[in-house]
Amino acid sequence: MAVPSAHRRLLALALIFVVVGLATSFVGPYFALFLTDSVGAGPLQTTAFLIVAPICGVVIASLVGRLSDRRPIRRQLLILAALAGVVGSALTAVVRDYWVLLALTATVTAFAGSLFPQTFAYARQVLQRTDPGRAAFGISTLRTIFSVAWVGGPPLAALVLAAGGFGYTYALAAAMYAIAAVVVLVGLPRLPVPAAGSVEVEAAEPAAARTTLWLVIAGITAVQTAATLNVQAMPLYVSADLDGTIRSAGLVLGLCAALEIPLMLGFGALGARVPLRRLILAGAVCAVAYQGVAWAATAVWMLAVAQVLQAAVIATVGALSITYVQDLLPGSPGRATTLVSNTFPVSQILSAPMFGLAQHFGFRFAYGIGLVLCLLGLALLVAGVRDRTTAAPEFRVAGRAASAAGS
Structure with missing residues (x-):
């Protein structure tokens, strides 16, 4: 066949x-x-x-x-x-x-x-x-x-x-x-x-990559937890704090879903010309901006406008992170993809007690927590990028070799 x-x-x-x-x-x-x-x-x-x-x-x-x-x-x-x-x-x-x-x-x-x-x-x-x-x-x-x-x-x-x-x-x-x-x-x-001793295997897990990997995964998890908390709190925040309705909250969430689809394609195409780490860091900055706007919002329309930022977060940190972590572990695509996909259920577990705090202190508090999480996530991602760029010489050589083999 x-x-x-x-x-x-x-x-x-x-x-x-x-x-x-x-x-x-x-x-x-x-x-x-x-x-x-x-x-x-x-x-x-x-x-x-x-x-x-x-x-x-x-x-x-x-x-x-x-x-x-x-x-x-x-x-x-x-x-x-x-x-x-x-x-x-x-x-x-x-x-x-x-x-x-x-x-x-x-x-x-x-x-x-x-x-x-x-x-x-x-x-x-x-x-x-x-x-x-x-x-x-x-x-x-x-x-x-x-x-x-x-x-x-x-x-x-x-x-x-x-x-x-x-x-x-x-x-x-x-x-x-x-x-x-x-x-x-x-x-x-x-x-x-890949065969043992190949370039892909040699570059898969160099000594300095483990720190980079876990800094990046922790940063993605922090941003993803804020995004999960955002979805959980949105209907109650809109109705209790912004004098909106459940229907308007649904429209806001639907707007984000509609925007993230073309942005995923756009950022994916841009990823062929711009280093993925820059796009992911830009997405983390958008996450900080979104949580800040949502925390300070006084009307539903402000949240609606801010969905452009949240959609950009999903299109970069949520989507491009798969390819980025696969690049960090070029010889282990299964492990790399699983690490990224696991950030979603982990974020659900972590967001549960935070949502409970928001129920007690008010749903605007959820976006205050989200802002702190995104600042933490941005710091971790920046640290991960620095750790990668300042890795041992053998790591940089292996990375170049892997890129040359791919091209």
């Missing part, structure tokens, strides 16, 4: 991001409602579930990421993760016992979560072999496709939910994962791991 061309593989990857985006958007926004209404979980049980689920997802995705970089089994892992999504969603469609669902979510469904970072890792390998100079644009495009799926998924899920309940919603998610498994089987061939 002929090996699919690079364009066909990228098309297959795009389709996977569409169906995975739809599958996750069908169930993600309504998961707490599912636990309370269909499972009958109380507040404490729901909180425990919402903490255990992302923690297990982070642990399993990290293990899968490391394994995928050591053996040439990324394609097999993609298939297994997609099938895990089928099994997890199909069983969730019919199971209503809290403890069985918790065990299912902590294992099978958590493994299905590795499909997202592993697909990005596969895309990185394809782009690096065909057009390394366009890697940032390619990754941003795929990330944009995922975001577009999330724009259409929740409204469609709401219609299905109203018509047939959660059983049909999860069955539809299982069908999306099944499509993803078929696409991997048909459209994505096996890719080898």
Whole structure:
């Protein structure tokens, strides 16, 4: 059987991001409602579930990421993760016992979560072999496709939910994962791991890179936590502090979602000409500016105008960070992508107690916390960039060699 061309593989990857985006958007926004209404979980049980689920997802995705970089089994892992999504969603469609669902979510469904970072890792390998100079644009495009799926998924899920309940919603998610498994089987061939002693492996984890890596990941996590807190607090902040309505809060959040899509493509194209670290630092500056404006806002229209800044944050720190961290670990795309994708569930865990403080002290306080987090994130990212540029000579030589090999 002929090996699919690079364009066909990228098309297959795009389709996977569409169906995975739809599958996750069908169930993600309504998961707490599912636990309370269909499972009958109380507040404490729901909180425990919402903490255990992302923690297990982070642990399993990290293990899968490391394994995928050591053996040439990324394609097999993609298939297994997609099938895990089928099994997890199909069983969730019919199971209503809290403890069985918790065990299912902590294992099978958590493994299905590795499909997202592993697909990005596969895309990185394809782009690096065909057009390394366009890697940032390619990754941003795929990330944009995922975001577009999330724009259409929740409204469609709401219609299905109203018509047939959660059983049909999860069955539809299982069908999306099944499509993803078929696409991997048909459209994505096996890719080898770089040979031992190659330039990619030699440049993957130099001595000075570990500090750089964790400074960057910590900075991304701080900014992402502020963004998560922003979404959680927005409806209540608009209605309680700015004399707005829930509808106007929804319009503000929708405006941000609409703006981030073209900005992802724009910044992705710009990434071929401007160093990614500069674009990510610019995004962190936008995050500081946004939180400052939101904290000082006195009217809803001010928040609406500021969504340009927040959309720029998502398009840079949220999207380009995937490519940037992959550049820091050129021989470990699975681990690199998993580190970035794990910042999202970690930010959800960290933002929960901060949201509780905002409920006590007022929702404007949430944006004060967000401002501090973004200042911290900017400082960490600046420190990470400096650490990379002042690395040991052998690190800089390895970096140049990797760039030369890519070009």
